[in-house]
Amino acid sequence: MEKIQIASSPHLSRPNTSTRLMMLDVILALIPALAVGIWIFGWFAVKQVSLCILVCMLSEWFFNLLRGDKRASLDDLSAIVTGMILGLSLPWSAPWQVPVFASIIAVGLGKAAFGGLGFNIFNPAMVGRAFVMLSFATVMGSNAYEFPKEQITHEHETQVTVITQATPLKQIKEVMKSGAQIESQMTSDSLLIALTGQRNGSLGEVSVLAILLGGFYLLFRRTISWRIPLGMCFAVFLIGALVSPSTPFVYGSAYLLNGAVLFGAFFIATDPVTSPVTPRGHWIFGIGVGVLTMIIRLFSGYPEGVMFAVLMMNAVVPLINAWTIPQPFGGLPKTHS
Numbered sequence: 001m002e003k004i005q006i007a008s009s010p011h012l013s014r015p016n017t018s019t020r021l022m023m024l025d026v027i028l029a030l031i032p033a034l035a036v037g038i039w040i041f042g043w044f045a046v047k048q049v050s051l052c053i054l055v056c057m058l059s060e061w062f063f064n065l066l067r068g069d070k071r072a073s074l075d076d077l078s079a080i081v082t083g084m085i086l087g088l089s090l091p092w093s094a095p096w097q098v099p100v101f102a103s104i105i106a107v108g109l110g111k112a113a114f115g116g117l118g119f120n121i122f123n124p125a126m127v128g129r130a131f132v133m134l135s136f137a138t139v140m141g142s143n144a145y146e147f148p149k150e151q152i153t154h155e156h157e158t159q160v161t162v163i164t165q166a167t168p169l170k171q172i173k174e175v176m177k178s179g180a181q182i183e184s185q186m187t188s189d190s191l192l193i194a195l196t197g198q199r200n201g202s203l204g205e206v207s208v209l210a211i212l213l214g215g216f217y218l219l220f221r222r223t224i225s226w227r228i229p230l231g232m233c234f235a236v237f238l239i240g241a242l243v244s245p246s247t248p249f250v251y252g253s254a255y256l257l258n259g260a261v262l263f264g265a266f267f268i269a270t271d272p273v274t275s276p277v278t279p280r281g282h283w284i285f286g287i288g289v290g291v292l293t294m295i296i297r298l299f300s301g302y303p304e305g306v307m308f309a310v311l312m313m314n315a316v317v318p319l320i321n322a323w324t325i326p327q328p329f330g331g332l333p334k335t336h337s
Contacts, residue, residue: 033205
């Protein structure tokens, strides 16, 4: 006779799924972006990411002890994922105190303060980055990506033309302020640069190809929802195209392929803990992040807006879940007075 197992929810359709395996998938997916970051920025990328991973792990261990977890386990690999995403979201030039404080805040305030992994409402890496963005504005602003050539050591001279130029989004913002138009030829010529990563920006966002490799791996493994990145990218491209109706594809592509949109769409907005649980909620969340990103890019003093957009949408995830949870078959049970 066949045995029937009866257990309380949650019921998983993939019994081999675990937090550790999901985090391992994210770590593997981040390797291409990390490799390109090291290739472009050299020791600077190694320093930033290594510091973030190390301090996130130490902070996780320490805050676990404060919460009474005698094992203080790091087996779920979430601290490594937080450290990698945080490190790859920082500029190459940030001094050592930036990744250190960002990592402590990411784990302590972004996760441990809510009760640990699974209870946090905001993406921990973005909480840490927002803290240093506001606290160390001088070394985290758009000017942080431009470094005086005479201060670069001799062994990095071959990278000076890449790592000291203005970011593409800053260039686009300056073009918009001047009232000029982005030339189609400039965008087509820069497509190869965007794919390979030969441009400036945060460590993990410079190569479109590396991000897509990691993102498609996560989609193939069903570790993330495809609706969130698609909704986010669609919103960014559409609003970017509406900026210049005469050349919609040029502007839409420029806003989509530059900055942290793709990195955020695959690795940040898709965090299963801080994103909605329903398919309709995924669409609302992804489109909302994309819309807010473009509002910040176009109307604020910041050339980038992914970080703030994700945090704002994280805050309304409970409402999105409440709006989009489907009714059970037959309708809700009637209450008797």
